Amino acid sequence: MRQEFYKTLMSPVWLVILVLAAVLPPLLPSYYLHIVILSLVYVALASAWNIVGGMAGQISLAHSLFIGTGAMLSTALLLKLGVNMWLGLVISAVISGAMGAMIAWIDFRFQLGHLSFVLITLAFAEMGTVIVEGWDFLGGASGLLLPQDKGDFLAFQFGGGIGAFWVMLVLAIASILINVAILNAPLGYYLRTIRDNENAARAIGVNILRYKVAAMVISAMLSSVIGTAYVRYLTFADPYLLVSPIIIIEIVLFATVGGLGRAYGPAFGALLLVPLGEILRGKLGGTLPGLHYFIYGVVVIAVILMSPRGLLPLFEKWFSRARPKAATTK
Amino acid sequence: MAEFLQALAQGLLIGSTYGLLALGMGLVYGVSGVVNFSHGDFISLGMFLCLALYSALALDPYVSLVITVPLMTVIGGLVYWYLLRPMVGHQFLMVVQLTLGLSLVLQNGILMVFGGQPARTPSVVESKLLILGDVVVRVPHVIAFVVSFAMAIGLYIMLRSTDFGRSIRAVHQNAHAAALMGIDVSRVQTLTFALGIGILAIAAALLLPGTPIQPAQGLRYTVITLIVVALGGMTNFVGIMLGGLIIGLSEAYGTIYLSDTLGMLLPYGIFVLIMLFRPQGLTWSSSR
Numbered sequence: 001m002r003q004e005f006y007k008t009l010m011s012p013v014w015l016v017i018l019v020l021a022a023v024l025p026p027l028l029p030s031y032y033l034h035i036v037i038l039s040l041v042y043v044a045l046a047s048a049w050n051i052v053g054g055m056a057g058q059i060s061l062a063h064s065l066f067i068g069t070g071a072m073l074s075t076a077l078l079l080k081l082g083v084n085m086w087l088g089l090v091i092s093a094v095i096s097g098a099m100g101a102m103i104a105w106i107d108f109r110f111q112l113g114h115l116s117f118v119l120i121t122l123a124f125a126e127m128g129t130v131i132v133e134g135w136d137f138l139g140g141a142s143g144l145l146l147p148q149d150k151g152d153f154l155a156f157q158f159g160g161g162i163g164a165f166w167v168m169l170v171l172a173i174a175s176i177l178i179n180v181a182i183l184n185a186p187l188g189y190y191l192r193t194i195r196d197n198e199n200a201a202r203a204i205g206v207n208i209l210r211y212k213v214a215a216m217v218i219s220a221m222l223s224s225v226i227g228t229a230y231v232r233y234l235t236f237a238d239p240y241l242l243v244s245p246i247i248i249i250e251i252v253l254f255a256t257v258g259g260l261g262r263a264y265g266p267a268f269g270a271l272l273l274v275p276l277g278e279i280l281r282g283k284l285g286g287t288l289p290g291l292h293y294f295i296y297g298v299v300v301i302a303v304i305l306m307s308p309r310g311l312l313p314l315f316e317k318w319f320s321r322a323r324p325k326a327a328t329t330k
Numbered sequence: 331m332a333e334f335l336q337a338l339a340q341g342l343l344i345g346s347t348y349g350l351l352a353l354g355m356g357l358v359y360g361v362s363g364v365v366n367f368s369h370g371d372f373i374s375l376g377m378f379l380c381l382a383l384y385s386a387l388a389l390d391p392y393v394s395l396v397i398t399v400p401l402m403t404v405i406g407g408l409v410y411w412y413l414l415r416p417m418v419g420h421q422f423l424m425v426v427q428l429t430l431g432l433s434l435v436l437q438n439g440i441l442m443v444f445g446g447q448p449a450r451t452p453s454v455v456e457s458k459l460l461i462l463g464d465v466v467v468r469v470p471h472v473i474a475f476v477v478s479f480a481m482a483i484g485l486y487i488m489l490r491s492t493d494f495g496r497s498i499r500a501v502h503q504n505a506h507a508a509a510l511m512g513i514d515v516s517r518v519q520t521l522t523f524a525l526g527i528g529i530l531a532i533a534a535a536l537l538l539p540g541t542p543i544q545p546a547q548g549l550r551y552t553v554i555t556l557i558v559v560a561l562g563g564m565t566n567f568v569g570i571m572l573g574g575l576i577i578g579l580s581e582a583y584g585t586i587y588l589s590d591t592l593g594m595l596l597p598y599g600i601f602v603l604i605m606l607f608r609p610q611g612l613t614w615s616s617s618r
Contacts, residue, residue: 059423110606114422115365119560120605123598126553130598134591245549249430256427290441290545297434301413304428308420
């Protein structure tokens with residue numbers, strides 16, 4: 001089981017990514033660097049969500065709470081109480097983990113069905129938005145502005161562009177590797193058993209509560225940490241961006257379009273759709289408001305109609321079909 | 331006491347329209363298992379169509395219904411036939427994502443045509459008031475209340491005693507058996523979706539007088555509708571109308587007796603509690 005994970009870890013692909021990461025960012029214009037960073041943020045978030053949504057099959061829309069806690073709480077702690085942002089990151093992650101454990105417990109205790117779980121987590125997400133908007137400590141509706149990024153590492157500052165790129169790259173890769181590790185560890189097998197047939201899992205003695213809580217806590221803490229790093233890059237903690245249900249709906253979209261429950265599926269979806277959305281916004285945003293989202297929506301619908309199981313499985317199918325042909329022609 | 335009665339009237343009147351919004355979604359879910367996340371954007375579409383008809387022909391929203399209802403019904407039918415029908419049998423979440431894509435298209439299509447500024451559509455009854463003792467209610471709310479309940483009763487009778495209604499119930503109970511009985515399941519699902527969107531056109535006109543509208547409002551309506559449908563249970567028309575009234579009342583009382591924030595939290599809090607402690611009201615809690 002562990003071998004798979006080490007094999008992934010030793011893959012030469014990482015070396016390629018490392019070289020690209022060292023060479024490319026300084027050459028990119030800042031606009032394209034921004035798109036790359038944004039894509040990495042969503043790769044990390046979609047992969048973190050995948051632990052719960054893909055592997056355990058619990059479509060949680062409450063993740064905006066964890067991202068929002070990581071972003072708004074750590075910012076508020078720094079600005080209002082002078083707490084170092086590293087400590088704020090840890091505090092936010094712990095609180096997010098506790099909220100995640102609570103949601104997983106509610107799901108277990110009340111035996112929620114799929115749809116009930118979606119709706120209850122959506123209600124939690126909406127409640128989070130209302131609370132942040134109404135609570136001045138967290139910035140209320142107007143949000144919070146972080147001090148300028150001077151590159152002081154001890155104060156959780158990474159020096160803008162390139163620094164943020166490295167932080168996000170590390171988080172994205174960590175998030176994907178955690179996915180690979182869980183998929184190949186006993187936890188991953190338990191989660192998939194629970195997803196595919198909860199009663200059967202219970203019958204063979206899988207401790208459902210323990211694994212549901214474990215998955216949710218890992219996913220929640222990871223989302224919170226990414227949230228803190230994201231807000232440091234954005235500098236402005238905007239509740240309408242970071243705590244709204246829209247951010248989680250987008251994440252679920254990337255994960256689903258890419259391929260749910262696979263280690264690389266969500267990352268694939270995010271890498272495809274985020275740049276598409278941003279480039280459409282850049283090219284068309286100025287001409288007619290709404291046009292870029294309109295096209296984006298059409299693309300999403302087309303992609304889903306084309307490959308209802310996600311894009312990654314579709315590509316794998318093409319790839320495996322194309323390979324034998326190539327072998328015979330040689 | 332006057333405050334209490336005022337909130338009661340307000341909550342009941344608004345809640346009835348929430349119930350009507352939810353009936354369409356409940357009907358569609360019952361027949362085809364689709365949870366339509368673009369529901370709220372179809373409401374927006376209905377409202378903006380009324381606005382367009384007012385700007386072009388100076389039609390009152392209530393009169394516009396003659397045009398918007400058939401138009402939205404046709405749009406609904408086309409959407410189901412060409413977009414949702416091919417997804418039958420695929421993952422529940424994929425269908426949800428597709429309707430989210432549709433929501434983007436609708437919302438931004440509206441934004442492209444009408445711009446992002448909040449708009450109002452006047453109606454002759456907009457500012458008329460009805461005074462009953464201490465309670466003052468707005469006439470559009472009374473119209474909404476009466477029409478919503480009339481529609482609910484009409485739908486109930488249609489489901490009970492027409493052939494179309496019987497085929498809807500048959501597909502809801504067991505699509506496979508219904509197909510064996512010679513019912514064209516796809517056709518029934520398409521017509522039901524069209525009917526659901528047509529109902530939204532009516533609900534949109536009922537909500538419109540006095541309400542500022544903007545393209546980004548769709549998600550909020552979707553969430554309210556989802557909550558009401560979930561509260562009411564799927565096929566239970568009485569339950570759905572009741573769910574609408576509960577949400578309407580909790581909004582009205584919450585904003586009067588609690589702070590703004592707590593008032594806005596109240597409907598969600600009530601929803602979560604009911605979902606947790608009275609799941610037997612939900613037909614889908616058993617079909618996990």
